[in-house]
Amino acid sequence: MASSIETFGLTKRFGSFTALDHLNLKVEGSKCVGFLGPNGAGKTTTLKLLTDMIFPTEGGCRINGVSVQDDRKRALADAGVLIESPEIYPSLTPNEALGMVADLRGLAASDRRDRIRTVLGEVKMSDWADQKVGRMSKGMKQRINIASALVHDPAVLLLDEPSTGLDPRGMAEVRAIVRDLKQSHRLIFMSSHILSEVVDVCDEVALIDKGKLLFYDTLENVTARFANGHSTVDVLLARPITPEDVARRVTPLPSVAGVQQLDPKRLRVRFTGGLDGQEHLVEALVGLHLGVVSVAESESALEEIYLSQISRGD
Ligand SMILES: Nc1ncnc2c1ncn2[C@@H]1O[C@H](COP(=O)(O)OP(=O)(O)OP(=O)(O)O)[C@@H](O)[C@H]1O
Ligand SMILES: [Mg+2]
Known part of the structure; x- marks a missing residue:
């Protein structure tokens, strides 16, 4: 079954303010979809709803056909998530930090070493496996965060502005990693407010503004349609x-x-x-x-x- 992310009538109000307004979107397959919109458009809100960090006012969402609201555990079992980059405890090494994530994800002890080695390779941090995270640059820490999202080898990857806050080189490295991950039969849903980043990395783009979906299409069609x-x-x-x-x-x-x-x-x-x-x-x-x-x-x-x-x- 192809991986999928689906929202139906997904709505979130904070008091009288509508942050997300009846979002209907279905993305499916092995590809990278850019979730594009200016600051305050509702991107993070959508990703938090998709990962059950907050509860919708109306509507709901499914990952791989399973309702996030009704069966969170099963819906998120095959999803890797990076929202609002957590700070990794500075005295841990990537090996230790990822070991804890592998524990939480319930990976068998026998698979752990191989899996951690693989994901550190995927984010190009193999040489840093036993260095303390506290000594690393912001971009390197973000790569470890991406590795954390990948530990259980999820088919669906949800990334909230993964390159934001990094210097140009850090941004380029994160983009290169996302481009590589695309080759590995995953559905990547990545928010961004930077158009050039979406053009650079993604196959399709969903544009939202003020909580409403403006369009969802392939990059080629979007260009052709509006040009x-x-x-x-x-x-x-x-x-x-x-x-x-x-x-x-x-x-x-x-x-x-x-x-x-x-x-x-x-x-x-x-x-x-x-x-x-x-x-x-x-x-x-x-x-x-x-x-x-x-x-x-x-x-x-x-x-x-x-x-x-x-x-x-x-
Ligand atoms: N807990 C909350 N309480 C009140 N308003 C909120 C809350 N969370 C988000 N909002 C508001 O909802 C709107 C959408 O926020 P959201 O964080 O989803 O935007 P975003 O698209 O991720 O923007 P950015 O590019 O700045 O990250 C914003 O106007 C924000 O102020
Ligand atoms: Mg945001």
């Missing part, structure tokens, strides 16, 4: 170009749908026609002799979609 048949490239010029020249020479090119001047030497060009359109656009741009030194697909295209989907202000 409206348009693609965007950033063009770097060797020489500054005037706004008049942009309007007179670049905007009228075939397949161009819009041009934004980011600074005197940088243009963001929206165009139609997919790769063919892009080929013609690049040829035409070069033909204008504006001093084009590079044309790159705009990373901010998805960022714009993200920002346009989440309501801002209030």
Whole structure:
């Protein structure tokens, strides 16, 4: 049976405030699903409901088809969870800390050593197995936390912003680990408020804002759906170009749908026609002799979609 996470009408109110509003979502299979949303969207609330740390006001959820609210133990037996990174006792070593987790999870003593060795390998901490956790960087501690979630070899992994609070290198390491874990036939459900992280790591994305699901789809479909048949490239010029020249020479090119001047030497060009359109656009741009030194697909295209989907202000 494929792994699954499912919420139905899942609602959480804190007093009169609705943190999560009738969330209906089903994710299934071996993949990594990004649970994306700005601060306060309801991501942690959802993950806490999924792991029975809090109780829903209405609705419920299932993991692998088993109700978390009715049969917590069975529902969570095959789930690894990392929410709000716990502090590991600093004088413990990873071997000792993971040994305690293995105990709690009821792993047979004979399996423990192998299992701990495997998970320390998965989070690239094998060389640190017997060093005190207190001496480790934040990123290393977070990798041990991920290892804790993996000790019982769960098919479902729930991660709440696993890279948040780490420096860029720590973030990159955690992302690389999640990407690797994806290969091992798991369903990973990972919250994040960083779009580029979700694009980097996940196969699908569920976007929530203000407690409501805005959409759930594959990354490709999300991009295609919201780009409206348009693609965007950033063009770097060797020489500054005037706004008049942009309007007179670049905007009228075939397949161009819009041009934004980011600074005197940088243009963001929206165009139609997919790769063919892009080929013609690049040829035409070069033909204008504006001093084009590079044309790159705009990373901010998805960022714009993200920002346009989440309501801002209030
Ligand atoms: N115990 C609580 N009591 C009152 N309000 C709460 C409680 N827990 C969460 N909230 C509120 O519910 C909303 C959703 O919170 P949640 O922590 O789920 O957001 P989030 O998407 O995880 O955000 P972040 O990206 O900042 O972690 C927030 O406005 C938060 O203040
Ligand atoms: Mg949160």
